[in-house]
Amino acid sequence: MDEKQRVWNSVLGEIELNISKPQFNTWIKNTYPISMDETEIVICVSSAFTRNWLENKFNLTILNSIQKITGSVKKVRYVVQNTQKTNSKSIKSVINLKDQELQSQKEALSAKSISHGGFNSESGNNFVQTQRQNGTSLLKENYTFENFIVGSSNELAHAAAQSVANEPGTRYNPLFIYGGVGLGKTHLIQAIANKLAKNNKNILYVTSDIFISDLMNSLKNGKMEDFKARHRAVDLLIIDDIQFIGGKEATQYEVFNTFNELYAHNKQIVFTSDRPPSAIKTLNDRLKSRFEGGMIVDVAIPEFETRVAILKSKCMQKNFELTDDIIYVIAQRIKSNVRELEGALNKIIARVQLLNTKITPELVDKLIEGGQIHSQRIVSTDTILNIVAEHFHIKKEDLLSKSRKKDIAVPRQIAMYLIREELKLTFPNIGEALGGKDHSTVMHSWNKIKKDLASNYTLEQDIAMIKNKLYNEENPENS
Ligand code: ADP
Ligand code: MG
Numbered sequence: 001m002d003e004k005q006r007v008w009n010s011v012l013g014e015i016e017l018n019i020s021k022p023q024f025n026t027w028i029k030n031t032y033p034i035s036m037d038e039t040e041i042v043i044c045v046s047s048a049f050t051r052n053w054l055e056n057k058f059n060l061t062i063l064n065s066i067q068k069i070t071g072s073v074k075k076v077r078y079v080v081q082n083t084q085k086t087n088s089k090s091i092k093s094v095i096n097l098k099d100q101e102l103q104s105q106k107e108a109l110s111a112k113s114i115s116h117g118g119f120n121s122e123s124g125n126n127f128v129q130t131q132r133q134n135g136t137s138l139l140k141e142n143y144t145f146e147n148f149i150v151g152s153s154n155e156l157a158h159a160a161a162q163s164v165a166n167e168p169g170t171r172y173n174p175l176f177i178y179g180g181v182g183l184g185k186t187h188l189i190q191a192i193a194n195k196l197a198k199n200n201k202n203i204l205y206v207t208s209d210i211f212i213s214d215l216m217n218s219l220k221n222g223k224m225e226d227f228k229a230r231h232r233a234v235d236l237l238i239i240d241d242i243q244f245i246g247g248k249e250a251t252q253y254e255v256f257n258t259f260n261e262l263y264a265h266n267k268q269i270v271f272t273s274d275r276p277p278s279a280i281k282t283l284n285d286r287l288k289s290r291f292e293g294g295m296i297v298d299v300a301i302p303e304f305e306t307r308v309a310i311l312k313s314k315c316m317q318k319n320f321e322l323t324d325d326i327i328y329v330i331a332q333r334i335k336s337n338v339r340e341l342e343g344a345l346n347k348i349i350a351r352v353q354l355l356n357t358k359i360t361p362e363l364v365d366k367l368i369e370g371g372q373i374h375s376q377r378i379v380s381t382d383t384i385l386n387i388v389a390e391h392f393h394i395k396k397e398d399l400l401s402k403s404r405k406k407d408i409a410v411p412r413q414i415a416m417y418l419i420r421e422e423l424k425l426t427f428p429n430i431g432e433a434l435g436g437k438d439h440s441t442v443m444h445s446w447n448k449i450k451k452d453l454a455s456n457y458t459l460e461q462d463i464a465m466i467k468n469k470l471y472n473e474e475n476p477e478n479s
């Protein structure tokens with residue numbers, strides 16, 4: 001091994017200690033030294049982004065470890081060499097391209113405009129219905145880059161997302177963002193979509209369960225051509241929470257095909273997941289390697305300063321003022337998840353407005369401590385099933401059974417509804433968790449409870465009590 005490689009290896013060793021493995025693999029692994037003289041070492045990196053990142057974040061680390069080995073080198077220079085090009089060529093040659101077919105599909109579609117949801121009112125499939133039932137567009141207007149607070153926990157993901165929004169389909173394709181619940185993944189990818197929507201790009205944003213149920217319906221109704229056309233005539237395809245396709249062969253097959261078509265045409269693809277591709281069980285290898293072939297970044301739990309900044313920004317958006325010491329208390333107490341942070345803030349604001357009380361840091365502290373404005377504990381499917389069963393004085397096994405007796409069927413529907421609402425599991429996954437029920441049964445139950453809630457006071461009370469039991473027990477996250 002030559003001297004420059006030895007020097008650079010020791011730098012890599014130090015950086016590796018400071019960042020996660022996927023990050024290291026995405027950003028750093030493919031860097032190498034080109035030359036080194038008395039005073040300067042020149043490093044080849046794969047993107048301007050990596051260069052900036054090394055310069056801004058690791059400059060000291062890099063120089064320190066270089067100087068441990070060679071006292072004389074005082075400067076590191078980075079040159080960018082794009083390795084992405086060769087990548088895309090090799091993929092293009094592997095997949096069987098049907099350019100003309102795709103072109104004619106595009107032409108057929110170009111007359112109809114693709115909306116945010118990526119579908120039009122004529123197709124009349126279940127996908128559209130899911131949308132209408134929810135009554136909202138899947139894209140939230142306020143999920144923008146402007147409203148996203150950047151800290152060290154998310155700066156890479158943020159930079160990558162911005163870069164994708166600025167130059168879709170070029171460098172970071174696919175973009176794969178992963179991390180725990182409530183850490184801003186959906187916000188970031190919708191920021192990309194919102195930005196590109198302004199530039200008149202065709203965008204399709206789906207969650208993986210919408211993708212799955214749309215696919216199942218299209219297969220059932222002989223509408224696959226329609227499905228394919230809709231998913232392939234876009235400039236940007238986003239699939240949120242892709243982890244749920246694990247174990248679903250037909251879905252993975254279609255994601256793979258869609259991916260290849262879009263990728264070959266330099267269309268941007270973005271995924272989020274609660275874990276990196278390598279940790280998604282029963283994800284087939286070829287899809288895994290597609291996911292890993294682009295940019296993988298994670299979002300982590302924000303540190304105190306970022307939590308404070310997020311709270312301040314949310315206050316501003318709501319036009320509500322809270323003193324710094326109150327904000328500090330919230331940020332100190334609620335650590336693990338931005339959604340909870342926001343939830344706590346909302347409850348405090350509501351309380352102030354409702355009761356017209358003077359709110360003090362001590363009061364906020366007490367409220368959070370006492371569990372009235374608490375960080376939600378993370379519940380599992382099992383917890384929900386147990387608590388629902390306990391609430392209705394039935395056995396958990398009854399919920400998993402096929403019994404149609406009303407005093408079992410209704411609690412079962414409530415359990416399905418709660419798992420969906422609280423854990424955001426996909427309909428097929430909920431079906432599995434309830435002893436192998438069909439996804440359409442789950443969807444139906446969820447819809448029914450959602451609808452009944454508006455008019456059925458007893459049901460509302462039951463659900464409120466169950467939620468109370470779910471979240472108001474001693475919360476380990478808070479200690
Ligand atoms: P995830 O998809 O990772 O579960 P979301 O994107 O749904 O999380 O984020 C949960 C909530 O927290 C959203 O309301 C989002 O706007 C907010 N949020 C998360 N991270 C940030 C951030 N860095 N700045 C501002 N708001 C954030
Ligand atoms: Mg999300």
